[in-house]
């Protein structure tokens with residue numbers, strides 16, 4: 001039982017680190033193609049190159065298959 005508990009704790013820590021790294025990652029801008037999109041606020045992302053603003057997931061720019069970004073750009 002104690003073995004199981006330890007393994008569970010490690011996987012949680014790994015997941016936390018992955019989310020943290022994602023928040024600090026730069027994403028490619030759909031408008032100018034530069035990897036300059038950074039997290040501006042909760043679910044708000046801004047491109048440092050062309051100043052475009054996107055609404056995405058809270059911790060990563062694209063939620064599933066980039067659907068949120070396409071909606072903002074009006075490509076629906």
Ligand SMILES: [Zn+2]
Pocket residue numbers: 029030031032033034036047048049050051052
């Ligand atoms: Zn851009």
